[in-house]
Amino acid sequence: MKIVDVRIRELTGTAQYTDDLWQERQRSPMDIYPEAKARGGKELYKAWKFIGDGDSHEVKGVFVEIETDEGITGIAGPINWTIPCVYIEAQLKPILIGKDPFATELLWDQMYRSAPHGRKGFHMHAISHVDVALWDIKGKALGVPVCTLLGGPVQQRIPAYASTVGFSLELEHVYEKVKQFRADGYTATKWFVREGPTDGPEGERKNVALIKTIREAAGPDMKIMLDSWGSWDVPYTLRMARLMEAYDPYWFEEPVLTDLPKSYARLRRESSVKIAGGEHEFTRWGAKAMMDQECCDIYQLDPVWCGGISEMMKIYALASTYDVPLIPHGTSQHINAHVSFAVNAVAAPMMEHLISFRPMTQHFLLHSLEPVNGYFTPPEVPGVGLDLDETKIESERLLSWI
Helix, strand or coil: CCEEEEEEEEEEEEEECCCCCCCCCCCCHHHHCHHHHCCCHHHHHHHHCEECCCCEEEEEEEEEEEEECCCCEEEECCCCCCHHHHHHHHHHHHHHCCCCCCCHHHHHHHHHHCCCCCCCCHHHHHHHHHHHHHHHHHHHHHCCEHHHHCCCCCCCCEEEEEECCCCCCCHHHHHHHHHHHHHCCCCEEEEECCCCHHHHHHHHHHHHHHHHHHHHHHCCCCEEEEECCCCCCHHHHHHHHHHHHHHCCCEEECCCCCCCHHHHHHHHHHCCCEEEECCCCCHHHHHHHHHHCCCCCEECCCCCCCCHHHHHHHHHHHHHHHCCCECCCCCCHHHHHHHHCCCCCCCCCCEEEECCCHHHHCCCECCCCCCECCEECCCCCCECCCCECHHHCCEEEECCCC
């Protein structure tokens, strides 16, 4: 079997979503600037290609397809940004054409070595999606889900945590949503703060009121987490830990920028709340650097950003030697399920379910992947399960830059 083509398809369709989309957004590292802090969720998320008013939304999805001479096509996506697609076409496609798609280790090594300036960021996103599509070919050719090829499933079900990016932070709304999550069987939920060190005492009170409301709705046993997306600092995080201690937050996610490992390590030592992070780190080498410095209690690298399925399994093996759990960031539930079900419950104790992103990221898919009663179960579709439902495609175009 040989690779004969690599193409990038941009699909357009219409999705129905009855909730008010992008009611709020998470705090951003840019929010130290007042003009950035003033931007609302709808303005910030326009780049996600899921736009509309009321129940009907235009959705666009970009997918990479790797075609073989035996009629099997591997698919990965949707790809969140345009820049990785440029890398796929301009730099990775020439490496792939004519190669054996089963040779994932060889192709990963060649893609990585071809890009000494692309060890992090969007180039790694490109390599990740190509790697996913190659694994999709393997699974389809052998007629089994990729998690089976990885040695799984090791677990029979994995708890999903309800992740609320884009949700309103009005306290009444928060309370009702958390109560609904409990009724739906979720055992954990994560909320995204809007306030940080530059917002003064009023911002502190808002954050404390948020966690208090979540805990009141969640009851004593549900895990509750906060994500600040790299926009806090060490003193502020430690203060939040003290002020919120009575409400038992399970983790603070990305309290500081990824490039501050000593700050992460200090927080892990001194904070009464667990520290989670790593979604913006890449490859086994980036993961090892964080683990060597004991940055986090829970690591969260994303398989469609950090190097794909091939690299994520190496990172899982690495994490096991440091005796730390890895709960992947939730860009792709399908890919997270394959890698998470290939390891045990200590290594992968939960999976993220980004509720607002689901109608966008899974709209064009033939096989959706959703938690049932708060739990994910092992994938059953051969390959990675990202086959496209052609009936959902209203228009499309092939993307090309060369």
